[in-house]
Amino acid sequence: MSVVHIHVQIRSSAAAARIPSTCSGPSGSSVTIRPSSRWARLSNITGMMMDVSRKPAEKAELLLAAARYLNETLDPERVYDRFHELLRDAVPHAGVVVSSFDADSGLISCEYAWVDGEKLDPAIFPSLPLNREGGGMQSRVITSGEPLLVNDVHEQVKQPGGVYYDVDREGRMRKLPDDEGPPGVRAAMLLPVKHEGAVVGVVQLMNADSEYDDEQFELAEGLVGLMGAAARNARLHEAGQVEAAARARAEATAAEREHAARVLDAVGDGVFLLDDEGLVRFWNHAAELVTHRAGDQVWGRPAAETFADWRRIEEQIPVSLGPAAPRPVTLPVEVDGQELWLSFVAVRSPSGVVYAFRDLTVERRLDEAKSEFVATVSHELRTPMTSVIGAAKTLMRDDIELSDERRRQLLEMIGAQGTRLTKIAEDVLIASRLDRDELRLERDRVDLGELVRESVETMSEHLPESISLVARTDTNGTAALGDRSRIEQVLVNLIDNAVKYSPGGGEVAVSTSLSDGGVRVEVRDSGIGIAPAEQGSIFEKFYRGELHGQPVRAGTGLGLYICRELVGRMGGSIGVSSEPGTGSTFYFELPKA
Structure with missing residues (x-):
């Protein structure tokens, strides 16, 4: 039997416009809906989700809201x-035409038709048989199970295997000549409606003004799938098959949630949904990574079980209710006893409130550290500069007579404070060069035992009497590979650090020994020690040790950071072992020469 393609003839006051209709012919005709006002119920969702996490989340929430909207009614029409x-x-x-296909009878029947601004009675379109050889556009979709996008309908319908008709509103048909083709139609989109893998219908759209693009095709395909599930659910309910309808609804909801979850799991920001009772109904992978809480731990539970003091936090997050972009707010949030700085945005959806958050803890702490560093360096520079300027002015005065001893003391002060200023400037410059990876290191043979003895001898001359600096080194086998001047810088920093955190005096011992494949240097003191909670942070940039919540001594917080970077770039490692109140042992190892 030849393939029949029904062509709907639409007559308006302006002119007659004929749109091919899918529902009456096996080849399938389709109608495209003219743009009109935005959906009142869904426009906000689209805009909001675009703001929260951009396009992936927008599409997920759009389809999720559309599925709910379609499933709210149990009337197929x-x-x-x-x-x-x-x-x-x-x-x-x-226009749009929805057709059903009965595999047992092989008939294609119109279920719904809307053409050129008017809803038509599906009964005017006769049911027609499927061309099982795939002739014609609609039959091709049903037999192949694949969607069809045609952006040149006029040429497509001239292909052999199809017969085309005009159909008016009374159901009267007129066969079109083979060389005429459907007038007023440029593009067609035919999408199969499936159930358990079998084609049970076809939705056809047609457009007279422009071609369809991939994005429109993808969105229409998603909506057709949701419509098919909702229509099937409505039919089952209409037939009294309540159990089957519930199963279809669950399948549609599961598919909808699975699709949304896949999209939102790919989003880099944490996203979660709270229903109107404040219970978590969605929790994406990024939220798991930030909070260390798996989805099954928080699902169906109050948000306050994850975020301490959630009620206070919730009150500070503005919830967007309209198309305007949601305003982000950054707040400190406690999760499992740890303070995180999270930037939140929130939008209202039909299911509750969708929150998206980004972890800014590292950025926040870095900003705080930078601000503290600027203040610290300013103070560190001001103190020696004040001493230098004061001593210089005193030496320049003519109205007082200074003894030779006093002049020597003032000059020594100027020299010491100048050295301190130079050390601060060098630390800042080296840290900057390390950050930019611009510091060049040599790889020479260096006798660490000899270097330790020389450094201890030099530094002993300038230490307080309460500090006893000693060297305990092997005489042989302590040669390592590295940059001598930078190893010396590390050693001096560690010794200076040991002295700084030994306010009560005592012995500072520097020793060398052999380790597996390397040479180890240890700097041991009997000072205040380091709390276990601090030991993981002391090599970070800008970190300064504390005692009772206050910095023990002034400093830039760059010394140990520089040590870590220099040792690491010479192929070595650095660490610390310490007990509060009993002192600390800093050590580093370098490859053996």
């Missing part, structure tokens, strides 16, 4: 009406 509502602004078209 209302499902089609709502489907048309959703399509109206999403995909441009001049």
